[in-house]
Amino acid sequence: MENGIIVLIGYAFGCIQAAYLIGRFVKKTDIRTVGSKNSGASNATMTFGWKMGATVALVDILKAVAAILVIGLLFDLGSMDYQWKYLAGGGVILGHDFPFFMRFRGGKGTASLVGVMAMIDWKMALLGIVAIVLITILTDYIVFGTYAMLLVFLGFTVWLTMEAGPIGIATGLVLLSVYLHRKNIGKILRGEERGLRSVVRKDQ
Numbered sequence: 001m002e003n004g005i006i007v008l009i010g011y012a013f014g015c016i017q018a019a020y021l022i023g024r025f026v027k028k029t030d031i032r033t034v035g036s037k038n039s040g041a042s043n044a045t046m047t048f049g050w051k052m053g054a055t056v057a058l059v060d061i062l063k064a065v066a067a068i069l070v071i072g073l074l075f076d077l078g079s080m081d082y083q084w085k086y087l088a089g090g091g092v093i094l095g096h097d098f099p100f101f102m103r104f105r106g107g108k109g110t111a112s113l114v115g116v117m118a119m120i121d122w123k124m125a126l127l128g129i130v131a132i133v134l135i136t137i138l139t140d141y142i143v144f145g146t147y148a149m150l151l152v153f154l155g156f157t158v159w160l161t162m163e164a165g166p167i168g169i170a171t172g173l174v175l176l177s178v179y180l181h182r183k184n185i186g187k188i189l190r191g192e193e194r195g196l197r198s199v200v201r202k203d204q
Helices: 002-014 018-025 041-048 050-074 082-097 110-120 122-139 142-161 164-180 182-189 196-203
Strands: none
Touching: 002 050, 002 082, 018 041, 018 050, 041 050, 041 110, 041 142, 050 082, 050 110, 082 110, 082 142, 082 164, 110 122, 110 142, 110 164, 122 142, 142 164, 142 182, 164 182
């Protein structure tokens, strides 16, 4: 019962859709109709520019942080018990990717995963951020940076916990992200995906 409530609270926080709200009220655009047609920081970056994308990413990171902080205050769970943090983080990612009020069409959870990693272990988050930034710069594609961060997330989870629950949740989140990014890989192979450098130059 408690685990279900933790996931539901995480899901509720995850449903806060920064890209959709900023697109709708600031840019007067439904972000789900442009670019990659998902409500996340990467599409906000490619569609509205890196400044708007950075704002969306920050909100998406903070909602994951807030969710885990709130759950930690509501329940006596223990700061070193990783299981509940992975459950809460999984709920946030599911809420971000599949918000009920948007017909389950959200984002891909990359920025929110950074917030989840930060609340599990700051070293995991730091290594993940270095991976996504470095690989994105080297390849010019956010999706490759995302995949590098996912490897850090899963590998660090195995090293950190060696517990079936967290490892299972982390594996599920990694597979979900890979699946949601499959179209980006297809567009890269067809030469249709915009590189980050072109977005930065356009936004200057």
